[in-house]
Every structure is written in C-alpha cells, then in structure tokens.
Amino acid sequence: MTKQCDAGGSRSDPIYVTRSFLPPLEEYVAELRTIWDTHVLTNNGPAHNALMSALKEYLSVRGLSLFVNGHLSLEAAIKALRLEGEIITTPFTFASTTHAIANTGCSPVFCDIKESDYTIDESRIEALIGPRTSAILPVHVFGYPCDLGAIEDIARRRGLRVIYDAAHAFGVRVGGRGIASFGDISMFSFHATKVFHTIEGGALAYGDEALAAELNLIKNFGISGPDRIERVGFNAKMNEFQAAMGLVCLRHIGSEIEKRKGRVALYRELLAGIEGLRFSEDAAGMEHNYAYFPVLIDPRAFGCTRDDVFEALAGRGINARKYFFPLTSECPSYASARGASSTPVARYCADNILTLPLWSEIPDEAIARVCETISSLRRRA
Numbered sequence: 462m463t464k465q466c467d468a469g470g471s472r473s474d475p476i477y478v479t480r481s482f483l484p485p486l487e488e489y490v491a492e493l494r495t496i497w498d499t500h501v502l503t504n505n506g507p508a509h510n511a512l513m514s515a516l517k518e519y520l521s522v523r524g525l526s527l528f529v530n531g532h533l534s535l536e537a538a539i540k541a542l543r544l545e546g547e548i549i550t551t552p553f554t555f556a557s558t559t560h561a562i563a564n565t566g567c568s569p570v571f572c573d574i575k576e577s578d579y580t581i582d583e584s585r586i587e588a589l590i591g592p593r594t595s596a597i598l599p600v601h602v603f604g605y606p607c608d609l610g611a612i613e614d615i616a617r618r619r620g621l622r623v624i625y626d627a628a629h630a631f632g633v634r635v636g637g638r639g640i641a642s643f644g645d646i647s648m649f650s651f652h653a654t655k656v657f658h659t660i661e662g663g664a665l666a667y668g669d670e671a672l673a674a675e676l677n678l679i680k681n682f683g684i685s686g687p688d689r690i691e692r693v694g695f696n697a698k699m700n701e702f703q704a705a706m707g708l709v710c711l712r713h714i715g716s717e718i719e720k721r722k723g724r725v726a727l728y729r730e731l732l733a734g735i736e737g738l739r740f741s742e743d744a745a746g747m748e749h750n751y752a753y754f755p756v757l758i759d760p761r762a763f764g765c766t767r768d769d770v771f772e773a774l775a776g777r778g779i780n781a782r783k784y785f786f787p788l789t790s791e792c793p794s795y796a797s798a799r800g801a802s803s804t805p806v807a808r809y810c811a812d813n814i815l816t817l818p819l820w821s822e823i824p825d826e827a828i829a830r831v832c833e834t835i836s837s838l839r840r841r842a
C-alpha cells in the first residue's frame with residue numbers, strides 16, 4: 462500500500478461483507494413440526510413439493526426442480542441437455558460456473574465481458590463459436606441481466622442451447638418478465654449468503670416441462686423405479702429441512718429486497734460524486750434484487766488502487782470482498798482453455814472491483830463508516 466492510500470484509524474466493531482437472513486425462529490420451528498409428524502426427511506417430501514409450487518409462482522416459470530445446492534443443479538442442467546464439446550462462458554464469475562462445465566466432461570471457452578454491467582459481451586460470442594460448440598453459459602452478474610435478446614438471437618441462428626447462471630438474480634424481472642423465462646434453463650443458488658436461501662440449495666427453472674423427469678432422474682442416482690437404473694446420475698436432492706427454511710424465507714422476500722434497496726440507496730448517496738468510483742444505478746424497466754453493491758475503482762482517477770482500498774477498509778475492521786477475483790480462467794486447470802488469456806475487460810474488472818458490505822439490516826452507521834473510509838482515501842490522494 463502506498464502511504465497516501467493508508468486511511469489509518471483504529472479498529473472498532475468488525476463489519477462483515479454480508480450476513481445471512483434468518484427468519485423468526487418460531488416460524489421455522491412451526492415448519493419443522495410437519496417433518497416430525499410425517500417422518501419424511503428427504504426425497505420429495507411435503508415441504509419440498511410446497512416450495513417447488515411456491516417458487517414456480519414467484520419466479521413465473523412453468524418448470525422448476527429443486528437441488529441440494531446451486532452448483533450440482535448447474536451440472537444437472539448440462540447433463541439433462543446432454544451437452545458435449547465446448548461451452549462458451551465468461552471467466553468473471555464464481556468458480557462454480559466454470560467447474561460445472563469441466564466436471565460434466567465439456568470444455569469452457571472464455572468470452573470477454575462488458576465493463577458496463579460485467580455480463581458477457583454478446584458482440585464477441587459468435588467469433589468463438591466453433592464446430593464443437595454446443596451451448597452458451599452466461600452469468601447474470603450481481604443480478605444484472607445479460608443481453609437476453611442478443612443471446613437468444615445468436616442461439617437460435619447457430620443452433621446452440623443457453624443455460625443462464627442466475628445465482629445472483631433471484632427475483633429479478635425484466636420488462637415485467639421473470640429473469641428465468643429466458644434461455645433453456647436458468648440456475649438459482651439458495652446458498653445462505655444469497656438474497657433468498659434454503660441454508661444450502663439451488664433450483665433450475667425452465668420452460669420445457671419434459672425436463673422435469675430427466676432432472677429428477679439425474680439428481681436421484683439415475684434411478685427411475687424400484688427395479689431400474691435408467692442413466693448415470695448423482696445425489697443432489699433438496700432435503701425437507703432446507704425446503705422448510707425456503708418456505709419461511711420466501712414469506713419475507715418482499716421486505717428483504719425492499720430493505721436492501723434502501724441500503725443501496727444510502728451507499729449511492731454517500732458515495733455520489735467521488736471521482737474514480739463507479740457503481741451501477743437502477744435500469745429502466747427492471748426490478749433489481751440488490752444482492753450486491755459492487756464498486757469499480759479506476760486507480761488513476763481515484764488515486765488509490767482497489768487493493769489499497771481493500772487494505773484500508775480491513776484496517777478499520779471492514780470486510781469488503783474482491784468479487785470476482787481471481788478470474789476462473791486463472792485456475793491452472795483452465796490455462797489451456799480457448800480464450801483463457803484474451804479477456805482484457807474481465808481482467809480489468811477483476812483487478813479493480815470491490816463489493817462492499819451489504820445485508821438487509823446493515824446499520825446506517827456501518828455504511829457511513831465504509832463510505833467515510835473510502836472518501837478519506839480520495840481526499841488524501
């Protein structure tokens with residue numbers, strides 16, 4: 462860290478990068494009663510089925526399957542569509558996206574992203590399509606939707622499947638449509654740190670209801686009946702304790718998103734006008750979920766680097782996150798993947814982005830402390 466980028470200051474109560482939502486305990490306990498009454502702990506129990514119906518309605522989708530976590534659901538999506546060869550994706554994502562491609566025997570091909578919203582640069586997709594390309598797997602990064610129309614058009618013209626990693630985009634709507642109504646399949650993660658969670662968990666949403674039977678097979682060892690193993694599968698079923706948490710959390714999702722919206726508004730107000738900082742604003746016709754508050758720091762205009770800011774915040778007990786950093790293409794296993802070293806925009810974003818602490822109940826004082834630390838660095842610079 463350069464000297465002028467040291468904010469100094471003493472440690473007070475730590476501020477974590479996020480904090481999982483927990484519903485009132487009584488509400489969860491009430492749901493657990495059913496488990497004790499029925500003695501059904503997993504394998505498509507009543508809570509699982511109730512959550513499936515409730516989520517279909519909330520997300521406005523025809524088909525939905527629940528999983529033990531988001532990652533395995535993504536692998537199941539690739540297996541259900543029987544994809545082979547190359548899948549075009551981006552390296553500015555969580556390790557899960559790229560690993561799902563590799564774990565299912567496919568090869569990731571890395572496409573660059575746009576600096577404006579961190580999603581796949583749709584103008585660069587077609588140049589990467591080769592004879593072995595079977596699908597596109599883009600990510601709705603921080604809940605910002607990819608260019609849905611352009612991707613749909615490319616997929617239709619070139620005969621490719623589209624799976625969206627919508628892990629960040631629960632509840633996001635575009636032009637009145639649920640985000641999961643685009644593409645062949647969308648994956649949601651219900652990990653404890655996500656806007657909506659089932660402790661651990663995930664779901665696939667899709668329009669083709671025939672996929673339900675295939676996904677049920679894949680997540681239950683490929684077993685189709687007492688006497689038959691139909692295909693290769695694994696165990697990725699959501700259990701009743703997870704589904705019960707989901708049923709309760711879903712009742713609170715409206716107020717959760719509303720509170721996050723208020724927290725993000727305060728960040729935007731306190732950081733407004735600081736040169737060299739860029740953060741996203743709400744887009745017209747979109748319902749955001751305020752899952753994250755990413756800030757892109759232009760080191761020249763701001764005067765300190767992202768790493769300086771990270772260290773200065775840490776020095777005051779504030780845990781921001783370099784998210785996403787590193788790029789998944791930096792994992793040695795992907796060094797020889799096509800496109801691995803030709804994503805300069807993704808490189809720039811990974812090196813200069815910081816997601817600031819955010820959860821629905823983060824106090825005003827905590828946000829003020831984060832913003833004060835950042836603006837004091839700018840003043841010194």
Ligand SMILES: *Cc1c(COP(=O)(O)O)cnc(C)c1O
Nearest residue numbers: 530531532555557628650651652
């Ligand atoms: C959280 C996340 C996943 C993985 O989901 P899990 O439920 O943790 O397995 C995949 N992709 C992205 C972008 C994520 O943020």
